Amino acid sequence: MLPTVISREIEEGIKSFLRTTFPPSTPAFEHTLETFLDEPGQVFKGPYYSLRLPFRPALPGELPFEHINFPYRPHLHQARAFARLCGEPRSTLVATGTGSGKTECFLFPILDSCAAHMGELGIKAIIIIQ
Numbered sequence: 001m002l003p004t005v006i007s008r009e010i011e012e013g014i015k016s017f018l019r020t021t022f023p024p025s026t027p028a029f030e031h032t033l034e035t036f037l038d039e040p041g042q043v044f045k046g047p048y049y050s051l052r053l054p055f056r057p058a059l060p061g062e063l064p065f066e067h068i069n070f071p072y073r074p075h076l077h078q079a080r081a082f083a084r085l086c087g088e089p090r091s092t093l094v095a096t097g098t099g100s101g102k103t104e105c106f107l108f109p110i111l112d113s114c115a116a117h118m119g120e121l122g123i124k125a126i127i128i129i130q
Helices: 003-021 032-038 076-085 102-116
Strands: none
Touching: 003 032, 076 102
C-alpha cells in the first residue's frame, strides 16, 4: 500500500463524487466546480483534504448591539441576521455552511436583549436546544 497512490485514488474518488453530486445547474456555472477542484490547495493539500468555504466578511461599521461588544468581525450573513433580529425583530432564516456562525446569528441578539432588560423581573429568553 503506497500512501501517494492511495491519496491520489481518494482524491479522484472525492472529485468524482462532487462532480456527480453537484452538477452545474446553469451554463454560467458549467466550469466553476472543475476550476475549484483543479486549483492546487483549494480542497486537497496532501494525504488529507480540507474544504473551507469563503464566508464573506461584514462591511466595517457599527453593529446593532447596544449592550454587548461583539468579539470579532462577523461574517456578512451574521451582520444581516443581527440587523433583522435587533431592535424590532423580524422572522429570520439563516441557511449557511457548517462552522459559519449560525448559532451566533441568534445568540448575540438574544444576549443583547437580555442585557437591555437586566434587573427587571421575569424571564428574558428561553433557549431550547434539540
